[in-house]
Amino acid sequence: xxxxxxxxxxxxxxxxxxxxxxxxxxxxxxxxxxxxxxxxxxxxxxxxxxxxxxxxxxxxxxxxxxxxxxxxxxxxxxxxxxxxxxxxxxxxxxxxxxxxxxxxxxxxxxxxxxxxxxxxxxxxxxxxxxxxxxxxxxxxxxxxxxxxxxxxxxxxxxxxxxxxxxxxxxxxxxxxxxxxxxxxxxxxxxxxxxxxxxxxxxxxxxxxxxxxxxxxxxxxxxxxxxxxxxxxxxxxxxxxxxxxxxxxxxxxxxxxxxxxxxxxxxxxxxxxxxxxxxxxxxxxxxxxxxxxxxxxxx
Amino acid sequence: xxxxxxxxxxxxxxxxxxxxxxxxxxxxxxxxxxxxxxxxxxxxxxxxxxxxxxxxxxxxxxxxxxxxxxxxxxxxxxxxxxxxxxxxxxxxxxxxxxxxxxxxxxxxxxxxxxxxxxxxxxxxxxxxxxxxxxxxxxxxxxxxxxxxxxxxxxxxxxxxxxxxxxxxxxxxxxxxx
Numbered sequence: 179x180x181x182x183x184x185x186x187x188x189x190x191x192x193x194x195x196x197x198x199x200x201x202x203x204x205x206x207x208x209x210x211x212x213x214x215x216x217x218x219x220x221x222x223x224x225x226x227x228x229x230x231x232x233x234x235x236x237x238x239x240x241x242x243x244x245x246x247x248x249x250x251x252x253x254x255x256x257x258x259x260x261x262x263x264x265x266x267x268x269x270x271x272x273x274x275x276x277x278x279x280x281x282x283x284x285x286x287x288x289x290x291x292x293x294x295x296x297x298x299x300x301x302x303x304x305x306x307x308x309x310x311x312x313x314x315x316x317x318x319x320x321x322x323x324x325x326x327x328x329x330x331x332x333x334x335x336x337x338x339x340x341x342x343x344x345x346x347x348x349x350x351x352x353x354x355x356x357x358x359x360x361x362x363x364x365x366x367x368x369x370x371x372x373x374x375x376x377x378x379x380x381x382x383x384x385x386x387x388x389x390x391x392x393x394x395x396x397x398x399x400x401x402x403x404x405x406x407x408x409x410x411x412x413x414x415x416x417x418x419x420x421x422x423x424x425x426x427x428x429x430x431x432x433x434x435x436x437x438x439x440x441x442x443x444x445x446x447x448x449x450x451x452x453x454x455x456x457x458x459x460x461x462x463x464x465x466x467x468x469x470x471x472x473x474x475x476x
Numbered sequence: 477x478x479x480x481x482x483x484x485x486x487x488x489x490x491x492x493x494x495x496x497x498x499x500x501x502x503x504x505x506x507x508x509x510x511x512x513x514x515x516x517x518x519x520x521x522x523x524x525x526x527x528x529x530x531x532x533x534x535x536x537x538x539x540x541x542x543x544x545x546x547x548x549x550x551x552x553x554x555x556x557x558x559x560x561x562x563x564x565x566x567x568x569x570x571x572x573x574x575x576x577x578x579x580x581x582x583x584x585x586x587x588x589x590x591x592x593x594x595x596x597x598x599x600x601x602x603x604x605x606x607x608x609x610x611x612x613x614x615x616x617x618x619x620x621x622x623x624x625x626x627x628x629x630x631x632x633x634x635x636x637x638x639x640x641x642x643x644x645x646x647x648x649x650x651x652x653x
Contacts, residue, residue, distance in 0.1 A: 186543065187541075187542035187543045187546065187578065187582075188542075190542075190543050190546060190547075191542070191546050191574065191575070191578045194546060194547070194550050194574050195571055195574060195575070198550070198554075198566075198567035198570045198571045198574065199567070199571070199617065201565075201566055201567045201570075202565050202566070202567040202568070202571075202613075202617050202618070203617070205565040205566060205567070206565065206617075206618070215554065215558045215566060216558040216559075216566075218558075219555050219558040219559055220558070220559065222506075223506075223509060223510055223513065223559060226510045226514070227510065227513065227514050230510075230514050231514075231517070234518065301517050302514070302517065303513040303514050303517060303559075304513055304514075304516045304517055304523065305513070305559070305560045305561045305564075306509065306512050306513050306528070306556045306557075306559035306560045306569075307556065307557075307560035307561065307564045307568075307569065308523050308524070309563070309564070309622075310560050310561030310562070310563045310564050311561065312560070312561035312562075313517070314513065340561070340562050341562070348561070348562075350561060350562065354561065354563065355563065356561075356562065356563050436520050437520060438517075439517065439518075
């Protein structure tokens with residue numbers, strides 16, 4: 179009464195699929211992500227990504243420093259970094275409010291965030307699935323990176339850390355369907371979360387039909403998510419469709435999320451909203467942050 | 477008619493099961509996963525390729541054993557799941573690639589798939605079927621909205637099929653003579 183040999187593979191197929199369906203169900207039920215297998219796989223793959231990224235960096239470095247004009251290239255690099263720092267500062271200052279209390283709040287923020295440690299990290303990989311928008315960084319737990327830390331570039335918000343491994347961290351980009359950030363319109367200060375759609379453009383979700391929104395208006399962080407400080411650039415309004423009860427507002431991300439090679443991680447889990455006391459850095463990260471030339475303090 | 481039938485039977489009996497150098501399958505699988513997550517950082521359009529799928533199809537068609545084909549597909553799929561974002565639970569690609577591994581090795585056992593045109597057609601069909609199962613899993617098991625068949629899907633299938641013909645030719649060199 180055994181299974182005929184020609185049907186054995188079919189039985190195995192059914193068994194293997196059932197097993198994976200149960201695995202899926204368990205993950206949904208327990209909100210677990212099968213961390214063990216992910217840790218192993220990422221641990222096995224990330225050294226090669228790191229070597230590859232370093233190799234490409236070296237090739238680029240060799241090309242730009244030896245085959246191109248040596249001094250000009252270095253000067254350009256330094257100027258680019260300074261420019262990035264200045265852009266970040268200018269972007270924050272551009273959206274300062276006209277009223278005194280708003281200016282005071284901004285000043286308060288700048289004072290409060292003065293000591294927020296930041297860490298420059300290189301992007302070494304992307305998601306193996308085209309539908310999920312994630313990247314891997316060459317820094318991880320050993321560098322003080324933890325889940326839910328914010329990630330930015332001098333151009334704007336990038337996303338947040340969703341998983342931190344020993345030497346690698348996974349960042350969920352703003353464009354992912356599961357992603358979101360507390361945001362507001364820079365002119366009218368109307369607040370609404372901005373979320374990913376799985377496409378290059380973001381969606382500003384809860385702007386009432388009666389409120390005025392203009393194409394080209396800048397969107398900045400509101401600080402309400404307690405991950406990102408206020409007034410970091412999120413994007414620019416590119417499309418508005420009237421609907422009820424909320425308008426459909428599309429936003430082009432300020433940071434170039436399609437082509438990220440270096441990012442900055444906000445090395446703090448303390449709420450970044452207005453604080454009297456400067457946020458203290460995590461103990462492990464305190465000695466490692468900021469020191470790098472690409473690290474930026476707002 | 478009789479001659480045709482005879483030829484078909486003859487063709488079936490002459491289909492060769494290929495063996496590979498030791499470590500070739502593991503190395504090809506690992507390399508495909510590394511390239512899949514690494515290259516799009518510098519060339520974003522590379523993400524349209526599904527190299528782990530191409531490797532699954534190739535070894536399925538070559539080994540021609542449905543049991544090993546589906547198990548290899550499962551392993552590659554689960555590894556791909558674990559390198560994807562938090563919106564991809566373990567099993568999403570695992571299920572799709574298990575089925576592709578099974579189908580590829582079953583078809584490989586019945587048809588001669590050595591010709592580039594056959595490989596192109598097979599990969600294109602398997603790519604669409606693979607995406608179909610992913611969409612089905614997303615909709616049925618994860619309750620996520622996901623489009624069925626779009627023009628982009630068929631373009632991606634054609635691009636993957638072209639690349640697969642080249643990759644298959646490279647992987648042929650790993651066969652034991």
